[in-house]
Amino acid sequence: MSSKQLEQFLTENLAELKSKGLYNVIDTIQGANAPIITISGKEFINLSSNNYLGLATDPRLIEAAVQAAKTYGAGAGAVRTINGTLDIHIQLEEKLKAFKQTEAVVVYQSGFNCNMAAISAVMDQSDAILSDELNHASIIEGCRLSKAKILRYYHSDMDDLSAKAKAARESGLYKKIMVITDGVFSMDGDIAKLPEIIEIAARYDLITYVDDAHGSGVLGKGAGTVKHFGLSDQVDFQIGTLSKAIGVVGGYVAGKRDLIDWLKARSKPFLFSTALPPAAVSPAIAAIDIIRDTPSLMDRLWENGNVLKKGLTELGFDTGKSETPITPCIIGEEKQTQLFSKLLYEKGVYAKAIVFPTVPKGTGRIRNMPTAGHTKEMLEEVLAVYEAVGKELGLI
Structure with missing residues (x-):
């Protein structure tokens, strides 16, 4: 018999979410997460995937996954510290080390795991973390887990960061004291001011931590935001994901050899969770080679992002301050944002509404994620649908 307290809690709170337009309906895709997807037998132009370079469906990655499963099995069989470290795990870490231009790399089961693992392995209740107010939820949870004092600074406000760093140090x-920032902010598409952050960090002796989930494979010839600014030897923690531009699943921390050795000895997701399966590791290795050797993929991604951003802006939509292919279309009120997404869906465009608590209240938006796989014709159709929906709702 289930708890009446639990039933009441769930009934009341689910109803509240739905009444405020904050309840997210999860759709099921039939087939691959490609530029065109199928849901309930209907085809849609897909603008909600993080598969930036189209590698998740690349035949070379699929073949690498198949061969790895045949050679190594379906799973790694153990945690890394017992006997779950396969030779391909080491190959992946060596490949990433060269890609990120650091001394060493450790791979985790997800990007979220990286932030939960790395922050709490180094920071504790005697420390402080300066965190950008728009940092990803995984960073926020990692900071909380560490029990360090969290000092939020205004988004990309270097004066505020400097003042709070000074006060924290002089106290x-x-x-x-650590400063943490996303490299590319996933909801707005803007890029962190890393050169200024590094200068402030040097002035006040701050540990530097950059989560580059949305920068890897997109900036810096694929190596990310840190490489984009030429700061590979000046950032202590570089966090990356294998699930976005890389197209598979997993995450990693890149940095000095001693840091990576410490994480292998003290970060709990590494110590207590089974290693990435071979069929994820091998295609990730293949993806890094493709990104390095095929710059045209990134060129196409940026071209498509620019086309979509320019088209939406010319229609009269607010695309915010994005500096990357991430293209938000800011609607504002939550229910209207959900309705906008619903009408896009009815017209064959799959672009999900992003509302509170993912973004601040009143800043609901449709987050569009163009990829290298979208064609000019697809984007033209998307813009036509946006125009129709915008006019229908009186927004343009």
């Missing part, structure tokens, strides 16, 4: 209250 004498903290043993270590």
